[in-house]
Amino acid sequence: MPEPAKIRDPLDMPEQRRVIDRTIDEFMHLPGAAMVVLNNLQGRIGYITKPMQAYIAERMNVPLSKIHGVVSFYSFFTTEPRGKHVVKFCIGTACYVGGAEQLIDKTKQVLGINPGQTTPDGMITVEVCRCVGACSQAPVIVVDDLNHGKMQATRINNVINQILQSEAVSAA
Amino acid sequence: MKKLNSLDDLARFSQHSQDLNALKNSNEAAILVSVDPVCIAKGAEAIKDALVAALADAGLGNIAVYEVTHIGNPEKEGPDILVYPRETHYVRLVKADVPEIVNAIKTDTVVTRLELPLPVVKDEELHDPEPKEVRVILESIGKLNPLAIEDSIANGAYGSLAKVLGEMQPDEVIETVLASKLRGRGGAGFPTGLKWKFVRQAPGDEKYLVCNADEGDPGAFMNRKVLEGDPHAVIEGMAIAAYATGARQAYVYCRAEYPIAVNTMNLAIDQARRLGLLGENILGTDFSFDLEVRMGAGAFVCGEETALLASIEGGRGEPRVRPPFPAQKGLWDKPTNINNVETYANVPKIIGRGVDWYSSMGTEKSKGTKTFALAGDAANTGLIEVPFGITLREIIYDIGGGIRGGKKYKAVQTGGPMGGCLPEKYLDLPVDYETLGQAGSIMGSGGMVVMDEDTCMVDIARFFMEFTQDESCGKCIPCRVGTRRILETLQRICKGEGKPEDIPLLKELCEETKQDSLCGLGQGAAGPVISTMEHFMAEYEAHIYDKKCPAKVCRDLIEFSISDNCTGCTSCARYCPTNAITGERKEKHVIDSSICIRCGICHNVCKFDAIVIE
Ligand SMILES: Cc1cc2nc3c(=O)[nH]c(=O)nc-3n(C[C@H](O)[C@H](O)[C@H](O)COP(=O)(O)O)c2cc1C
Ligand code: SF4
Numbered sequence: 001m002p003e004p005a006k007i008r009d010p011l012d013m014p015e016q017r018r019v020i021d022r023t024i025d026e027f028m029h030l031p032g033a034a035m036v037v038l039n040n041l042q043g044r045i046g047y048i049t050k051p052m053q054a055y056i057a058e059r060m061n062v063p064l065s066k067i068h069g070v071v072s073f074y075s076f077f078t079t080e081p082r083g084k085h086v087v088k089f090c091i092g093t094a095c096y097v098g099g100a101e102q103l104i105d106k107t108k109q110v111l112g113i114n115p116g117q118t119t120p121d122g123m124i125t126v127e128v129c130r131c132v133g134a135c136s137q138a139p140v141i142v143v144d145d146l147n148h149g150k151m152q153a154t155r156i157n158n159v160i161n162q163i164l165q166s167e168a169v170s171a172a
Numbered sequence: 173m174k175k176l177n178s179l180d181d182l183a184r185f186s187q188h189s190q191d192l193n194a195l196k197n198s199n200e201a202a203i204l205v206s207v208d209p210v211c212i213a214k215g216a217e218a219i220k221d222a223l224v225a226a227l228a229d230a231g232l233g234n235i236a237v238y239e240v241t242h243i244g245n246p247e248k249e250g251p252d253i254l255v256y257p258r259e260t261h262y263v264r265l266v267k268a269d270v271p272e273i274v275n276a277i278k279t280d281t282v283v284t285r286l287e288l289p290l291p292v293v294k295d296e297e298l299h300d301p302e303p304k305e306v307r308v309i310l311e312s313i314g315k316l317n318p319l320a321i322e323d324s325i326a327n328g329a330y331g332s333l334a335k336v337l338g339e340m341q342p343d344e345v346i347e348t349v350l351a352s353k354l355r356g357r358g359g360a361g362f363p364t365g366l367k368w369k370f371v372r373q374a375p376g377d378e379k380y381l382v383c384n385a386d387e388g389d390p391g392a393f394m395n396r397k398v399l400e401g402d403p404h405a406v407i408e409g410m411a412i413a414a415y416a417t418g419a420r421q422a423y424v425y426c427r428a429e430y431p432i433a434v435n436t437m438n439l440a441i442d443q444a445r446r447l448g449l450l451g452e453n454i455l456g457t458d459f460s461f462d463l464e465v466r467m468g469a470g471a472f473v474c475g476e477e478t479a480l481l482a483s484i485e486g487g488r489g490e491p492r493v494r495p496p497f498p499a500q501k502g503l504w505d506k507p508t509n510i511n512n513v514e515t516y517a518n519v520p521k522i523i524g525r526g527v528d529w530y531s532s533m534g535t536e537k538s539k540g541t542k543t544f545a546l547a548g549d550a551a552n553t554g555l556i557e558v559p560f561g562i563t564l565r566e567i568i569y570d571i572g573g574g575i576r577g578g579k580k581y582k583a584v585q586t587g588g589p590m591g592g593c594l595p596e597k598y599l600d601l602p603v604d605y606e607t608l609g610q611a612g613s614i615m616g617s618g619g620m621v622v623m624d625e626d627t628c629m630v631d632i633a634r635f636f637m638e639f640t641q642d643e644s645c646g647k648c649i650p651c652r653v654g655t656r657r658i659l660e661t662l663q664r665i666c667k668g669e670g671k672p673e674d675i676p677l678l679k680e681l682c683e684e685t686k687q688d689s690l691c692g693l694g695q696g697a698a699g700p701v702i703s704t705m706e707h708f709m710a711e712y713e714a715h716i717y718d719k720k721c722p723a724k725v726c727r728d729l730i731e732f733s734i735s736d737n738c739t740g741c742t743s744c745a746r747y748c749p750t751n752a753i754t755g756e757r758k759e760k761h762v763i764d765s766s767i768c769i770r771c772g773i774c775h776n777v778c779k780f781d782a783i784v785i786e
């Protein structure tokens with residue numbers, strides 16, 4: 001695991017900084033802008049660090065406590081970077097009844113991490129979520145925004161291998 | 173695309189769109205050019221002009237070239253065109269490609285290097301309607317292209333808006349909706365016309381309209397399907413509601429888990445705006461109205477109306493005490509009408525086909541149809557739509573095909589985390605707001621999770637309480653503390669550490685949380701616990717007194733072993749996530765119960781029924 005202190009804040013990376021500025025400029029004048037700005041930054045940067053929150057508050061001329069309050073309230077907003085790939089396990093009712101827990105058990109073995117954690121190489125983050133709205137395909141897992149329905153514990157290995165292979169291909 | 177400036181313009185455009193659809197199904201030659209803004213930015217208009225000119229030069233001037241709003245993905249495939257009668261899809265075109273295409277038309281061939289066939293998508297969620305279904309809201313889904321507005325307009329979209337703008341006063345619209353007895357589809361079933369009346373009568377000029385597309389109930393996806401499959405029905409319903417209530421600006425609040433729905437809605441809004449169906453002076457009248465999509469960020473409580481409004485305002489989605497209701501004091505303290513996606517989608521149908529038609533469906537107090545997301549252990553899962561008054565049995569057995577794998581029915585869960593579980597004896601109850609309420613569940617928004625005999629009802633109660641406890645916003649103590657204490661008690665029972673006093677304790681905690689919580693989340697949180705205790709008390713008692721889980725689900729109360737059925741195929745050992753299973757190939761395997769986590773994977777993969785759970 002890299003030390004958190006070594007991760008450079010997006011504000012300190014010129015390209016990311018430009019995205020942040022552009023996003024704030026684009027949406028700050030809308031009514032109820034804070035949610036729109038934060039949602040878009042979460043999407044474009046992938047996380048919203050404390051320094052980013054302070055910067056947003058200053059640029060939008062609202063108290064930092066308000067921005068922080070919003071970021072901490074919603075589960076979609078994260079303050080740390082996730083892995084390169086995100087595997088989400090739906091644990092909504094249909095998926096729970098359909099055996100989502102088994103899938104998580106199997107993943108724990110394959111990747112050696114629990115939901116909420118990232119593999120030491122920063123490659124895969126495992127998360128749980130509550131219903132992605134594909135309940136008739138339960139149990140569902142979401143790999144980088146793509147739903148995989150009717151998932152089975154016996155297929156977890158394949159799914160993970162596919163992610164790793166696609167990485168190996170793009171690296172080569 | 174030219175703006176439609178009058179009701180007649182819309183009628184003409186509708187006719188044109190119908191003609192276009194007829195043409196696509198005929199044997200005639202024609203070319204459709206996508207004029208999506210992204211395609212235009214990449215030169216679609218120049219390509220269109222070049223096509224017209226080249227066709228004329230080639231003596232094919234009789235082949236018409238039409239503009240359409242959307243063909244393939246504009247970012248990846250634009251500019252793109254469709255050439256009929258072959259329906260060849262040419263993508264990523266530049267002007268220089270035009271002569272080759274025209275030549276191919278002339279020689280009745282295809283330019284393969286430019287061709288990318290449109291994908292054929294199979295919908296696993298919406299099957300052909302079963303005989304007992306009545307499709308009103310889902311009627312057009314899958315039959316029209318939601319990404320091209322002219323397809324919806326050919327199908328009659330915005331006809332009801334035109335009727336309202338041309339013939340009806342706002343009060344008449346409200347009277348019509350009142351007479352139809354339409355009730356809110358978000359769960360509570362409040363009369364929609366009455367809500368609109370309150371908003372209309374509320375003082376002030378500035379009013380807002382909100383569409384609740386948060387669909388937080390895990391197990392429900394009806395609203396998503398409507399947003400993705402028939403977005404203009406929602407926009408039209410909202411426009412009619414805005415006309416009736418006096419709102420001029422609207423928001424669709426959609427959960428972040430639905431990116432496709434958000435994109436589809438945004439595209440549909442943009443197309444409607446370009447045609448003048450949104451914006452200033454719609455269809456040349458003095459009615460102006462616009463709407464915008466706002467995204468949630470993963471908080472279930474934001475489905476509650478006051479929390480949702482706080483979230484649109486950009487803050488934490490915490491509910492507040494009602495009254496004042498949003499109709500009095502809503503967005504930015506202005507009168508605000510908030511309805512569910514499906515509620516709005518009903519409105520154009522009611523205006524278009526009339527009150528008599530609408531109220532011929534359903535029961536005395538619950539009119540029309542309701543969509544349900546059938547999930548869980550039913551043989552056929554997916555979206556269905558039925559008239560109110562149909563029985564649960566008809567839904568689960570006639571439409572859902574009964575229980576998968578010939579297992580026994582145990583319960584159906586309706587209403588989501590605030591709802592309840594109904595056992596077999598309620599299967600013949602008619603499905604409407606009042607009856608489900610009296611039976612100890614709620615209608616909710618339409619999630620319907622069927623559970624078979626292998627489901628532990630105590631575990632289900634624990635599951636829902638874990639959800640609600642996690643999603644409680646924590647603003648008020650009865651909900652925050654109550655849900656935690658109920659959850660802790662249920663967790664103990666599931667672990668086999670339950671005590672006889674836990675039953676009265678649970679009842680008391682449930683009652684307190686229900687009575688004293690501020691919003692519907694806390695007030696409803698105990699629903700699944702109360703209903704499972706009422707209908708499945710024997711299961712609670714088995715956990716508490718016998719330390720047994722009759723359904724063999726609760727992991728602390730079961731043991732796995734392997735019987736003599738084992739052929740030594742090694743399948744279980746391969747898939748066991750903890751390597752608890754050992755044995756030689758072709759010999760009986762054994763499970764080390766000190767390592768086994770009782771996940772049940774071995775039980776699922778064993779083809780010889782050799783895994784015994786006790
Ligand atoms: C915890 C909670 C969650 C809710 N979630 C939703 C939801 O996801 N969608 C919805 O339309 N209504 C939801 N509601 C109901 C809304 O508060 C509100 O009653 C509804 O949007 C009104 O629209 P309707 O009259 O068209 O039903 C929820 C209520 C509570 C208490
Ligand atoms: S009842 Fe629960 S969710 Fe509702 S306001 Fe109180 S703490 Fe928040």
Ligand code: FES
Pocket residue numbers: 090091092093094095096130131132133134135136138139140390391392
């Ligand atoms: S419960 Fe998993 S997709 Fe709905």
